[in-house]
Amino acid sequence: MITLENIEKVYETKSQRVIGVDKVSLTIQKGEIYGIVGYSGAGKSTLLRCINILERPTSGKVIVDGVDLLQLSGKKLREARQSIGMIFQGFYLVSSKTVFDNVAFALKAAGVDRAERKDRVLELLSLVGLADKANQYPAQLSGGQKQRVSIARALANNPKVLLCDEATSALDPSTTKSILSLLKKINEELGITIVIITHEMEVVKEICDRCAVMQDGKIVEQGASYEIFANPMESLTKEFIKTVLDFQLPAKLVQNCTGTLVKLQFRGNLAEEAVVSDMLQQHSVKGNILHGKVEYIREKPLGIFIMEIIGEQPEVNKAINYLENRVQQVEVIQGVS
Missing domain, CATH: 3.40.50.300 (P-loop containing nucleotide triphosphate hydrolases)
Known part of the structure; x- marks a missing residue:
């Protein structure tokens, strides 16, 4: 046009x-x-x-x-x-x-x-x-x-x-x-x-x-x-x-975290599925959601979450690997995977 x-x-x-x-x-x-x-x-x-x-x-x-x-x-x-x-x-x-x-x-x-x-x-x-x-x-x-x-x-x-x-x-x-x-x-x-x-x-x-x-x-x-x-x-x-999707955590909160911090991105229908819940059930780790939101871009969901994964490092690594195979982006913010 x-x-x-x-x-x-x-x-x-x-x-x-x-x-x-x-x-x-x-x-x-x-x-x-x-x-x-x-x-x-x-x-x-x-x-x-x-x-x-x-x-x-x-x-x-x-x-x-x-x-x-x-x-x-x-x-x-x-x-x-x-x-x-x-x-x-x-x-x-x-x-x-x-x-x-x-x-x-x-x-x-x-x-x-x-x-x-x-x-x-x-x-x-x-x-x-x-x-x-x-x-x-x-x-x-x-x-x-x-x-x-x-x-x-x-x-x-x-x-x-x-x-x-x-x-x-x-x-x-x-x-x-x-x-x-x-x-x-x-x-x-x-x-x-x-x-x-x-x-x-x-x-x-x-x-x-x-x-x-x-x-x-x-x-x-x-x-x-x-x-x-x-x-x-x-x-x-x-x-x-x-200005629309701001996911910066307070420095004090990050400093107090003892586990591995990861940022997850879920696109489309995956943003509404229980991926994190499934990961916690299948691996010997605990998880704390520190920040998260599902936005709708032209009515299509986009989810971004920051969570702390706590556990023995080999299990944390397996949990992160599980997430990498299920979601679009996994970024380790703090800790070694």
Whole structure:
């Protein structure tokens, strides 16, 4: 659906040359939810705006649904942009217009007649859960409701792609969750390809099929979200993952442990099986779970546990060997196996 080839965006000033996006290439499949993660200044929002040519890349190709948008201009580019909806952190609603008129504005600009506009607006407001807010004004809405209006407006012209630029950053955790659920619903029911820019790995964990991590205008790591969480390769990615999956034990607790400390990773259905219990029953060792959690990455379980194994060293070794044959990753943190 979306292919970016060697996208570069350079800003020239009298005193310096700033590279906003540095030769980025990626492919986003039709119907998936793709996350682009990075800290402020990483270039992620600039890259997103290159997809609909709100920022014209200095070089490279932007291919959306088989069309290289950089080869279009004027009317043809405007028509192509109608298939790409966009929502922002700041909502950008017209305060003097009602909810109905804010959504209808995009349809009016596209030349849709009044009767059809009305039906479409009411359909969209129902989709985003605001059917009863049509005659209210933005000032009367909560932040989450304003973002729902923005989403309805972005969907007005039946886009094939929806770009979300930090769409949940200004919202509280509960509202963020409801907006992410709405985006997931839109993706599943309408088949719209969604690209999400965020600095929150919780967003990626919740709804993204795949993701890319950006730093200094470049993509440093990309892949299936589950694999990124389960096995991050780059230090920046690991830093982001820790905001969701932090398993650092207090130093005092580690010092007081007399056995062997191991970190275990369980993927998929194995995260819900009694592997540790089976190990303790089959080997002459004792075990203490010191830290553990099962997270769900796009609804697929990923379990990470830290435990102390106590016993004679040969039995501890056998227990660890048993775990290595049953789980995806076993890391000895302290003690000799």
